[in-house]
Amino acid sequence: MKKTILLFVMLMLKVSYAQTNVDQLLELGIENAQRFSTDYFAPAGEALVNSMSNGWYKTAKVKKLWRFEVGFVGNLSFVREEKQSFALNAAEYNGLSIRNPDTSPGSDPFVPSVQVANAFGGDQGDIVVVLNQGVVQAEITLPDGIGAKEVNIAPTGFLQASMGISRSTEIKARFLPKIAVRENTEVFLYGLAVQHELTDWIFSWKRLPFRFSGLIGYTSVRGFYDFAADSGTDGADQEIRLKSNSWLVSGIISTKLPKFNFYGGFGYYTGNSTADVLGTYRVENGPLALQTLEDPISVDNKTSGLKATIGANVKLGLFRANLDYTLQNYQNLSIGLNFGW
Numbered sequence: 001m002k003k004t005i006l007l008f009v010m011l012m013l014k015v016s017y018a019q020t021n022v023d024q025l026l027e028l029g030i031e032n033a034q035r036f037s038t039d040y041f042a043p044a045g046e047a048l049v050n051s052m053s054n055g056w057y058k059t060a061k062v063k064k065l066w067r068f069e070v071g072f073v074g075n076l077s078f079v080r081e082e083k084q085s086f087a088l089n090a091a092e093y094n095g096l097s098i099r100n101p102d103t104s105p106g107s108d109p110f111v112p113s114v115q116v117a118n119a120f121g122g123d124q125g126d127i128v129v130v131l132n133q134g135v136v137q138a139e140i141t142l143p144d145g146i147g148a149k150e151v152n153i154a155p156t157g158f159l160q161a162s163m164g165i166s167r168s169t170e171i172k173a174r175f176l177p178k179i180a181v182r183e184n185t186e187v188f189l190y191g192l193a194v195q196h197e198l199t200d201w202i203f204s205w206k207r208l209p210f211r212f213s214g215l216i217g218y219t220s221v222r223g224f225y226d227f228a229a230d231s232g233t234d235g236a237d238q239e240i241r242l243k244s245n246s247w248l249v250s251g252i253i254s255t256k257l258p259k260f261n262f263y264g265g266f267g268y269y270t271g272n273s274t275a276d277v278l279g280t281y282r283v284e285n286g287p288l289a290l291q292t293l294e295d296p297i298s299v300d301n302k303t304s305g306l307k308a309t310i311g312a313n314v315k316l317g318l319f320r321a322n323l324d325y326t327l328q329n330y331q332n333l334s335i336g337l338n339f340g341w
Helices: 007-013 022-026 032-054 204-208
Strands: 068-078 085-090 098-101 111-116 128-133 137-141 152-164 169-184 187-195 212-228 237-254 259-280 291-292 296-318 321-328 333-340
Touching: 022 032, 022 137, 022 204, 032 085, 032 212, 032 237, 032 259, 032 296, 085 291, 237 296, 237 333, 259 321
Parallel strands: none
Antiparallel strands: 068 152, 068 333, 085 111, 098 128, 128 137, 152 169, 169 187, 187 212, 212 237, 237 259, 259 291, 259 296, 296 321, 321 333
């Protein structure tokens, strides 16, 4: 799978339905397919919200009126090993049994649970589940992650601009125009933030070697993947649509040196990601055999938490660069390259 800018978003869109079609998951029934898809998507949704709440600031100092800068922000989110798989428990599903991956002589034919890959996982080998609901039976092989190996680092990137609009207040905007990663895949990103410097409002604080400010930021990601050409399922308008929104409220502190400065922040992020499997699907086997389903699966993931950032920036004439590291659920490294006044 082609890894380009915003590969991270593709993790949410290009699920391994090329290996296990939507039709096969639906053979397990709507309730079972929904439950599996929720666990499969969850870490990617959490990580996307975590990543998109980063990169909003590089100093507590806000720009003077009408001064501005534009540049590029890149994020690298780190995926821990425990976020690359999940426990599939047969008891949590309706009429589902899990074949034992251990086929050695004397081993039980079925197991109560097994660890399986999510969207961040790699090639796990064939893990087969069997649906047995009276006379209705179905057997499918569960999907792997997006590649042969686990995803340890997920990159994102976008354009970002900022401008001073009043005393001690700066507005920021981030944007990634609608781009086609492939002919059947599109992504689009936008966001807005407001930063206000508190140091200017208290005279005694102006003498401190630090600046203080507060920031509120919002980021939205939209994605589209038309997988009808890759689907082995009869139907129409088969696609996956992604919607992700993240909010950040943060306090910021930075030094006042002329060229090279340190900065840090402590804040709270929250957001949600929704992935919808849309279109019509004619199921061949299982409890829904010979039925045509419309928009069968919708996965919604919400996440929130605290985050702490530490970084440094350098100013060389009209050019600026910064690098920071954020401690959060999915730890993140951000780099910014900017030009402005």
